[in-house]
Amino acid sequence: MPHFPKPDAGSWTENWPELGTEPVDYTDSIDPEHWKLEQQAIFRKTWLHVGRVERLPKTGSYFTREMPSVGTGTSIIIVKDKDDTVRAFYNICRHRGNKLVWNDYPGEEVSGSCRQFTCKYHAWRYDLKGDLTFVQQEDEFFDLDKQDYPLRSVRCEVWEGFIFVNFDDNAGPLTDYMGDFGKGLEGYPFHEMTEVYSYRSEIKANWKLFIDAFIEFYHAPILHMKQATKEEAEKLAKVGFEALHYDIKGIHSMISSWGGMSPPKDLKMVKPIERVLHSGLFGPWDRPDIEGILPDELPPAVNPARQPTWGQDSFEFFPNFTLLLWVPGWYLTYNYWPTGVDSHIFEANLYFVPPKNTRQRLSQELAAVTFKEYALQDANTLEATQTQIGTRAVTDFPLCDQEILLRHLHKTAGDFVNKYQAEQGRTDTTGSAAHV
Structure with missing residues (x-):
C-alpha cells in the first residue's frame, strides 16, 4: 500500500485502514498455546538474523x-x-x-x-x-x-x-523477504562499522512487548526523562513527542525520528560528561571519516521524508530483527528471542567505525553505557506490563496514532498464526490474535 505523509490535522493510521483503530487484544502475549503456535508459524517459517x-x-x-x-x-x-x-x-x-x-x-x-x-x-x-x-x-x-x-x-x-x-x-529467498526496505538500504556502509559493543539480557516479558516499546516514542518524554537535563525533560514532558515518519511495507515497518543531531544546537540540553566527550545516548557527535553517511549519500530508504532534523531510522524486520541507523554514522541491532510466552532473550549490538584515538574510543564507550541504562528502563517497565496483562483483568488496550506500528506487529503475528492453523486444518481456539 502506498504511504502518504501525515496531514496537519490527519492521522498516520488512516493510511492503513486495514489495521483499524479499535483497541488491540493482547491475549497473544499471555496465552501459552498461542506462543506454541507462534513458534511453529513464525519462528520456524521466517528468516532470522543470527x-x-x-x-x-x-x-x-x-x-x-x-x-x-x-x-x-x-x-x-x-x-x-x-x-x-x-x-x-x-x-x-x-x-x-x-x-x-x-x-x-x-x-x-x-x-x-x-x-x-x-x-x-x-x-x-x-x-x-x-x-x-x-x-x-x-x-x-x-x-x-x-x-x-x-x-x-x-x-x-x-x-x-x-x-x-x-x-x-x-521459504523464498532472503532478498525477497527483506522486501522494499531491504532493497532501499543496500549500499549503506555497514562493513565499515566493525567496533562492536554487545548486551544480552533475559527479560520476563513476551517478545512482542519489547518490540512495542521500541516502535513508539510516545513514552520517551515520561519514561526516559532522566536521560535529559531537568529543563529539557520538563519541556519534552509538556509538549510530548512525535516521530517524523512512519511506513509499512508488507510484514516490515519503520519509524523515522529527529534526535541525534551532532552536535546539539544548545549544549545546555546535554549533561557535562556528554559535552566533554562529544557523545551520549544518540552516539558520538563527530562523524567518522567514511563514505556513505552524509545526507546526499544515504540510500533511499534512509530518512525517507528527507527531513532536515532527521536523527535516526528504526527498521523492524519481522519477526524479531531491528536495524537502527543514527545520523552521526553508527548503527544498532536488536534481536528478541522468545523462550516462552512470558520470557525472551534480548540481544543488542552497537556498531561503530573503529576509533583512531582515545577520545573516539571514550565517546563510543559513553554511548554504549548510556544505551544500556536506556534499555534497562524499558525492560523494567515491560516486566511490570507482563505481570498485569497476565491477570487477564484487562486484555483489550486502546492505541494512539503514534502507536500504529504496534497495531501492525500484532496483526502480522496473528496473520501468520491464522495462516498456519488454516494450513494445518485447524481453527483458532485461543482467540488471541489481534484483529482476527
Whole structure:
C-alpha cells in the first residue's frame, strides 16, 4: 500500500485502514498455546538474523547459536567454508545425536576456527561443508556409507553482511523477504562499522512487548526523562513527542525520528560528561571519516521524508530483527528471542567505525553505557506490563496514532498464526490474535 505523509490535522493510521483503530487484544502475549503456535508459524517459517559476517573472518571460522525460539534445545553452527560460503548446520552429530560443537557447558554458545568439526563423544569428523569425513572404527558398522550421513543443513543466506537462517526449506529467498526496505538500504556502509559493543539480557516479558516499546516514542518524554537535563525533560514532558515518519511495507515497518543531531544546537540540553566527550545516548557527535553517511549519500530508504532534523531510522524486520541507523554514522541491532510466552532473550549490538584515538574510543564507550541504562528502563517497565496483562483483568488496550506500528506487529503475528492453523486444518481456539 502506498504511504502518504501525515496531514496537519490527519492521522498516520488512516493510511492503513486495514489495521483499524479499535483497541488491540493482547491475549497473544499471555496465552501459552498461542506462543506454541507462534513458534511453529513464525519462528520456524521466517528468516532470522543470527550475526554479522565479520564474525567469520577466515576459512574455518565458526560460531554457534542457541535457538530456543525455534524449538527446545535447537542449536546451529554457522561457518565459512573453503569457498568463502557461509553455511549453517544443526549442531548434531549424525552418530548418536551428541551436540557436535561445544566447550565446557553444552548450553553455552562458542566460537573459533577449525579445519573440521570433531565430535568429542566418538570422534566422528565433518568438513566445513558438512560432509562426514571420518568414522572411528568404521569397519565395525554395517554397510555404512559416509555420504549418507552429512550434517543436516539449515538454509543460510547473507544480506548486506547480515547472516540469516531459515528452518523452512520451502521459504523464498532472503532478498525477497527483506522486501522494499531491504532493497532501499543496500549500499549503506555497514562493513565499515566493525567496533562492536554487545548486551544480552533475559527479560520476563513476551517478545512482542519489547518490540512495542521500541516502535513508539510516545513514552520517551515520561519514561526516559532522566536521560535529559531537568529543563529539557520538563519541556519534552509538556509538549510530548512525535516521530517524523512512519511506513509499512508488507510484514516490515519503520519509524523515522529527529534526535541525534551532532552536535546539539544548545549544549545546555546535554549533561557535562556528554559535552566533554562529544557523545551520549544518540552516539558520538563527530562523524567518522567514511563514505556513505552524509545526507546526499544515504540510500533511499534512509530518512525517507528527507527531513532536515532527521536523527535516526528504526527498521523492524519481522519477526524479531531491528536495524537502527543514527545520523552521526553508527548503527544498532536488536534481536528478541522468545523462550516462552512470558520470557525472551534480548540481544543488542552497537556498531561503530573503529576509533583512531582515545577520545573516539571514550565517546563510543559513553554511548554504549548510556544505551544500556536506556534499555534497562524499558525492560523494567515491560516486566511490570507482563505481570498485569497476565491477570487477564484487562486484555483489550486502546492505541494512539503514534502507536500504529504496534497495531501492525500484532496483526502480522496473528496473520501468520491464522495462516498456519488454516494450513494445518485447524481453527483458532485461543482467540488471541489481534484483529482476527
